[in-house]
Ligand SMILES: Nc1ncnc2c1ncn2[C@@H]1O[C@H](COP(=O)(O)OP(=O)(O)OP(=O)(O)O)[C@@H](O)[C@H]1O
Ligand code: SF4
């Protein structure tokens with residue numbers, strides 16, 4: 001346990017662009033129990049396996065990957081809801097990896113979380129006023145003019161009617177409930193918000209509104225975000241930098257332009273080609289490539305040797321099974337753009353001559369359909 005944790009005064013100003021959160025070698029293995037009659041640890045779910053990332057003051061950092069790749073576990077480690085297996089987490093230059101509740105008290109209010117499901121994350125028996133003022137009560141914060149005034153201001157900031165102070169969550173739509181969740185996260189004037197898929201449970205038409213609200217909050221209040229999403233479309237306009245995760249590892253990270261227009265990792269290419277509107281905003285951009293990413297991610301209990309993506313990668317060679325590719329700046333990458341791949345793609349998202357189908361079962365099905373189609377027309 002860290003005994004001499006000395007954090008800066010909680011409200012001390014932080015300078016934009018400086019590292020706020022730094023994560024190094026962060027690892028979380030969940031034990032798998034088995035055996036009878038004595039249950040023993042027979043393996044481990046390698047949910048997060050040695051990731052490095054930095055979120056700067058006021059920056060929005062996107063963390064993207066398919067279901068089960070370890071995004072939520074990363075968010076929960078950073079907010080100290082989970083204890084890491086190894087690695088370190090530092091916040092404003094202080095190591096908080098194993099800090100106790102008491103040691104974390106001065107900064108607890110600075111790191112807040114917004115959850116995916118606005119239905120289950122709000123207490124249905126509490127009024128909106130109570131839900132949003134609770135964090136202030138728990139932390140003994142008495143804003144000028146009182147808590148009720150502050151809650152009404154927060155309701156206004158998130159685009160809700162301050163008169164709704166006494167209403168209950170069931171009286172609101174999904175998008176409005178997520179706005180209540182945002183107001184609650186803002187109540188303590190955080191410096192970092194970990195938003196775990198904050199719009200995935202919402203209708204597509206509402207998603208953009210909530211993302212816009214978060215973007216305003218980030219820009220106008222200077223709050224840094226770790227924005228977790230399962231596809232690259234959601235974070236595209238929100239995040240200045242993006243990290244792509246696969247099976248517990250960060251496989252590519254870089255500024256927005258590098259990730260969306262000059263990706264090098266085959267998996268990033270595959271994720272991008274699954275984003276239908278990726279080039280709609282930019283008519284001058286080249287037509288997008290065609291890769292269909294299908295099939296399941298391998299089990300994190302026994303991930304593939306070497307490169308974890310090799311069982312789904314169209315470029316895999318023998319070396320990929322024996323040597324884990326390091327996350328490095330490849331020649332041609334912009335500064336800060338790191339890729340973990342032995343045989344990276346060219347830095348372009350131009351269309352390919354032929355589709356790449358990553359799932360053998362899907363490929364077989366398509367072949368079958370073609371054959372069937374062919375036989376009925378002949
Ligand atoms: N408490 C736990 N005990 C055991 N395994 C866990 C636990 N929490 C998560 N896992 C496993 O760790 C892996 C990563 O889970 P995690 O929830 O972090 O993924 P995710 O990227 O957030 O996925 P999703 O997009 O579905 O939310 C998964 O295989 C999951 O089953
Ligand atoms: S290291 Fe090999 S298997 Fe992994 S992404 Fe690169 S080419 Fe594919």
Ligand SMILES: [Mg+2]
Nearest residue numbers: 071072073196
């Ligand atoms: Mg998750």
